[in-house]
Amino acid sequence: MADCANTLVRTLSGVGPQVEARLARAGIHHLSDLWFLLPRGYEDRTRITPLDQLQAGESAQIEGRIEEVERGFRFRPQLKVALSDDTLGGITLRFFHFNAAQVQQFTTGAWLRCHGEVRWASQGLEMVHPSYRRIREEERGQTRATLDPVYPSVDGVGPAMLGKLVRLALQSLRNDAALELLPLDWLRKLGLPDLIDSLQTLHAPTPGTNLSALVNPAHPARRRLIVEELLAHRLSLARQRSQIRRLGALPLRSEGRLVAAFQRALPFALTGAQRRVWQAIRDDLCAAEPMLRLVQGDVGSGKTVVAALAALQAIEAGTQAALMAPTELLAEQHFVNFQRWLQPLGVDVVWLAGKVKGRQRNEALQRVAAGAPMIIGTHALMQDAVRYQRLSLAIIDEQHRFGVHQRLALRDKGHDGESVPHQLVMTATPIPRTLAMTSFADLDVSNIDELPPGRTPVQTVAIEMGRRTEVIERIRAACAAGRQAYWVCTLIEDSDEIEAQAAQSTFDTLSAALSDMRIGLVHGRMKAADKQAVMQAFKSGEMQLLVATTVIEVGVDVPNASLMIIENAERLGLAQLHQLRGRVGRGAAQSSCVLMYQPPLSRLARERLDVLRRSNDGFLIAEKDLELRGPGEFLGTRQTGEAGFRIANPMRDTECLDLVDSLMPRVLQLDGRVADALIARWIGAAERYADV
Ligand code: ADP
Numbered sequence: 001m002a003d004c005a006n007t008l009v010r011t012l013s014g015v016g017p018q019v020e021a022r023l024a025r026a027g028i029h030h031l032s033d034l035w036f037l038l039p040r041g042y043e044d045r046t047r048i049t050p051l052d053q054l055q056a057g058e059s060a061q062i063e064g065r066i067e068e069v070e071r072g073f074r075f076r077p078q079l080k081v082a083l084s085d086d087t088l089g090g091i092t093l094r095f096f097h098f099n100a101a102q103v104q105q106f107t108t109g110a111w112l113r114c115h116g117e118v119r120w121a122s123q124g125l126e127m128v129h130p131s132y133r134r135i136r137e138e139e140r141g142q143t144r145a146t147l148d149p150v151y152p153s154v155d156g157v158g159p160a161m162l163g164k165l166v167r168l169a170l171q172s173l174r175n176d177a178a179l180e181l182l183p184l185d186w187l188r189k190l191g192l193p194d195l196i197d198s199l200q201t202l203h204a205p206t207p208g209t210n211l212s213a214l215v216n217p218a219h220p221a222r223r224r225l226i227v228e229e230l231l232a233h234r235l236s237l238a239r240q241r242s243q244i245r246r247l248g249a250l251p252l253r254s255e256g257r258l259v260a261a262f263q264r265a266l267p268f269a270l271t272g273a274q275r276r277v278w279q280a281i282r283d284d285l286c287a288a289e290p291m292l293r294l295v296q297g298d299v300g301s302g303k304t305v306v307a308a309l310a311a312l313q314a315i316e317a318g319t320q321a322a323l324m325a326p327t328e329l330l331a332e333q334h335f336v337n338f339q340r341w342l343q344p345l346g347v348d349v350v351w352l353a354g355k356v357k358g359r360q361r362n363e364a365l366q367r368v369a370a371g372a373p374m375i376i377g378t379h380a381l382m383q384d385a386v387r388y389q390r391l392s393l394a395i396i397d398e399q400h401r402f403g404v405h406q407r408l409a410l411r412d413k414g415h416d417g418e419s420v421p422h423q424l425v426m427t428a429t430p431i432p433r434t435l436a437m438t439s440f441a442d443l444d445v446s447n448i449d450e451l452p453p454g455r456t457p458v459q460t461v462a463i464e465m466g467r468r469t470e471v472i473e474r475i476r477a478a479c480a481a482g483r484q485a486y487w488v489c490t491l492i493e494d495s496d497e498i499e500a501q502a503a504q505s506t507f508d509t510l511s512a513a514l515s516d517m518r519i520g521l522v523h524g525r526m527k528a529a530d531k532q533a534v535m536q537a538f539k540s541g542e543m544q545l546l547v548a549t550t551v552i553e554v555g556v557d558v559p560n561a562s563l564m565i566i567e568n569a570e571r572l573g574l575a576q577l578h579q580l581r582g583r584v585g586r587g588a589a590q591s592s593c594v595l596m597y598q599p600p601l602s603r604l605a606r607e608r609l610d611v612l613r614r615s616n617d618g619f620l621i622a623e624k625d626l627e628l629r630g631p632g633e634f635l636g637t638r639q640t641g642e643a644g645f646r647i648a649n650p651m652r653d654t655e656c657l658d659l660v661d662s663l664m665p666r667v668l669q670l671d672g673r674v675a676d677a678l679i680a681r682w683i684g685a686a687e688r689y690a691d692v
């Protein structure tokens, strides 16, 4: 790749160690990183508007002589600077934040060039906090030849400074044909500009350019960069995958004795979808290449059984399997299930979570090191102290809760220099096609697209908080009919403690209102053993109503529970609400879900609740969720940060995906260095952590 792209930003004038560190934190290391920092908008400074032609509500560039400076205090300190020019017009600049140096600059008679939005004030036109610069009188009327890009600021480096650095970085662009990494004939056929053209167009548009077209992602200059970026991500994923493949994995072949025994003992037959997915997994596990498979299945579709089958295959082959879940409660549920399923087959299950301490922990670690076949837990499974004897299969449940780092860390755990563990990732939040093609392109995806028989769709209603008494009566009736109910208190602030308090007070109120009922409480602040005891009591039917925080969101499984109340449902996202609702509708009884909300609802919140009332389909809900929130939030901040798109937005730029598809084989045929350069340019050092 041409050197100018890889030149470090510290070579630019004005970049000292401090600025360099700040830029680095924002992921800006090389000149090419500055090229791809696109303006968020543009200002037209090619013209100067005479003061008598200013219009309120418009942005304008003006020049004026300082007539009067007034420093005053009206509710807060402010500085007013009155300007005039050769016309009869005038305007006042108003500052609320200013320093002594600024005040000193404003001397009567001096000329200023300003840019800002003009508005009406009581005493005439004004600009509040315009950008401005002192000019000499001779400089008047000397305007720019191109439109001014407006840059964002990053982590302590302001827009003006960034703009200057981008301009410097762009100077290195000229006449370097080696910078173009996409096939020119391909670009031409589609009417897309080459790299240098695109960057010039976007960073230094000529006067008369249609500015609103320029910020539109469909603009050819932007599209061209978007395609290149999406392509780089695809290449990076493909490459990581082939690297992992090259490491190899233990082929887990066996007679299938354990698997068969387990299936015989199950009180139900596998669904067709479970059988199909299990077959794909078994084939993967028998190969000497590591499996990288994502199993998507709506809540309640029976992913756990499939995970157990995979684990047994690994175990019968004489190796270890680990299952990691994002919350302690969910991990415990898995532990209880796996013990119930595996112990009769003579398979030991080890429990390892952060809260396991002291002697118990040492004992668990020893068992793992000695080769215990099945290990279940939380993030604790990845700690340094955990040494596996022969980990061949890492199962990760509800993957959307984990960052990419964590997934890779568990994989690395079993890495003995020659092979890596097979990886099975399970998620109830389906990854919509648009994201699947970019962020998850290189996982094999299996869908469990069928629910076990006898399930009835959950009926969902939205009810105002004010009708709480009615809701309580509904619980009483359901429980009198032998059914069980959940009452979920949602997060008020991002604090376990406050949430626990809220749950406690709801528990108190409900206990008073339903004094003849047996009610339990579970929240994230409780000791693991206490939580488990409450869950067990609920599961066995001893308790009729369970008041809980969103800790029960994932995986909790009590088929007799058929009523779920979600308090302040308007605070939660679609995916989370769907997950929560998935806790009911697991038995044959008609289940319902009551979404209680605090009016007035925002438009978005109303739309979310409507989607849930209308649909039980996890795929449809996920698509809708993505549409309402955008992919950033959909994946959780941690993952988007890592997926690290700069210009592209995989959700918005769906039609570019087809272009990327058509480009992939072309680029793969080229010298491998082209792919290297593309990946280095767009993803750089973050590559290792892109989604695998
Ligand atoms: P999820 O996909 O949400 O993780 P689970 O694995 O927890 O779902 O399964 C939900 C419930 O369905 C469990 O009670 C499980 O025992 C039951 N189940 C799984 N597979 C089947 C099946 N083929 N037939 C009937 N019930 C099943």
Ligand code: MG
Pocket: 303, 304, 397, 554, 555
């Ligand atoms: Mg599950």
